[in-house]
Amino acid sequence: MANIREIAKLAGVSVTTVSRVLNDHPYVSEEKKSAVYKAMEELNYNRNIKAIQLSKGISNMIGVVLPTIEHPYFSRIVEGIAEEAIKHHLQIVLFQTNYETSKELDALELLRGNLMDGLVFCSRAISFDTLNEYKEHGPIILCEDSDQEEFPTISIPHEQAFKFGLEYLISKGHTRIAYSLGRKEGTxxxxxxxxxxxxxxxxxxxxxxxxxxxxxLSIKDGQQIGRKYMNVKEKPTAILVSNDQVAAGLLLEANELKLKIPEDLAVLSFDNQPISEAMHISTIEIPIIEMGRMAVTSIINSKNKTNSTDKKITLPFRLVERSTV
Structure with a gap:
């Protein structure tokens, strides 16, 4: 393949001028630009874009670390990330980890090697101590409600939102309230x-x-809650569920068990996924897609040394009342 010296000779300009044209330098006349482009075309010159990007310390790729792509919560975060990334001509690379720290480390090592411009952790198992070892290699954005100040976070205030959900159930006359979570150890x-x-x-x-x-986490898990509920000696009258998939599974099982919702058991969920609307599930909406969009913006601001993004971004939540409470 032709090199820039050959292009310069054919275009009748200096090697420096060719380099400036290739790197979009503003101080090159249109006449010289045209001559360089014409020479490149005649010599069938193709730029090694990846090599140029790496030499500048950029990859135009963002890594997205998530336990599974199958769950609607995570897929909607990815949807928001992808929408915003396209606007800025960025590509995304998914790391599906199933909460295995070794796979999360694989993503971090690519950040260390400048093969990623930043990482978005939709959810994580890896410790803050380990994350800190990679902080200097690029922006790491966490979609969680953590109190640390080392990494930018984007989330609703989960403690406040869960309290709000409980108070809503109490206002409906419930005090015997059960609850479900995705995992005990998550932030x-x-x-x-x-x-x-x-x-x-x-x-x-x-x-x-x-x-x-x-x-x-899943519809199947919600069905298991329904079966376990029937075996509980002293039964709750309401349950606050961590996501709509679980709530949907609980409703399906309740129908099989001839359990009346909300008369026997009131169900309040989180997320406001399409399935909650289809099944008329009362839920607390989380702006999941917006969370993904803002994660990309945070990475871009960090790479551009922009201080317009706060370290901790708190998003709003709202109650969507339907028929299960």
Whole structure:
């Protein structure tokens, strides 16, 4: 393939001028630009875009770390990321980890090698101590409600939102309230559990282990809650569920068990996915797609040394009342 010296000779300009044209330098006359482009065409010259990008410390790629693409919560974050990335001519690379820290480390190592312009963690298992080891290699954005100040975060205030959901159920006459979480150890789940325990103490309700349902993410998990509910001796009258998929599964199982919703068990969920509208599930809406968009904006601002993005971005939530409460 032709090199820039050959282009310069054919165009009748200096090598420096060719270099400036290739790198979009503003101080080159239109006449010389045209001559260089014509020479490039005649010599069938193709730029090694990737090499140029790496030499500048950019890749035009953003890594997205998530446990699974199958869950609507994570797929909608990716939808927001993709929409914003396209606007800025960025590509995204997905790292599906199933919460395996070794796979999260693979993404971080690519950031260290300048093969990514930044990483968005939709959810994570890896520790802050490990993340700190990679902080200097590029922006790392966390879609979680954490209190640390080292990394930018984008999330609703989960403790406040869970408390709001509990208070809504209480306002409807419920005090015997169960709840479900995706996982105990997650940052957002920790906030939710704290809100639940504080509210139960506030209304003088004991904390019953049998009213807590862990590892609940899918429709199948919701169906299992329904079956477990039937075996609980002292039954709750309401349940606050961590996402709409679980709530949908619970409603499907309730129908099989001839359990009346909300008369026997009121169900309040989170996210406001399309399935919640289809099944008339009362839910607390999270602006998930906007979360993804803002994560990309945060990376771009960080790469451009822009201070317009706060370290902690708190998004609003709202109640969507339907027929399950």
């Amino acid at each position: 957002n789940s920790t906030k939710r559990r704290k809100a639940y325990e504080n509210k139960m103490r506030e209304i003088n309700q004991p904390l019953r282990d049998e009213w807590f349902f862990d590892q609940c």
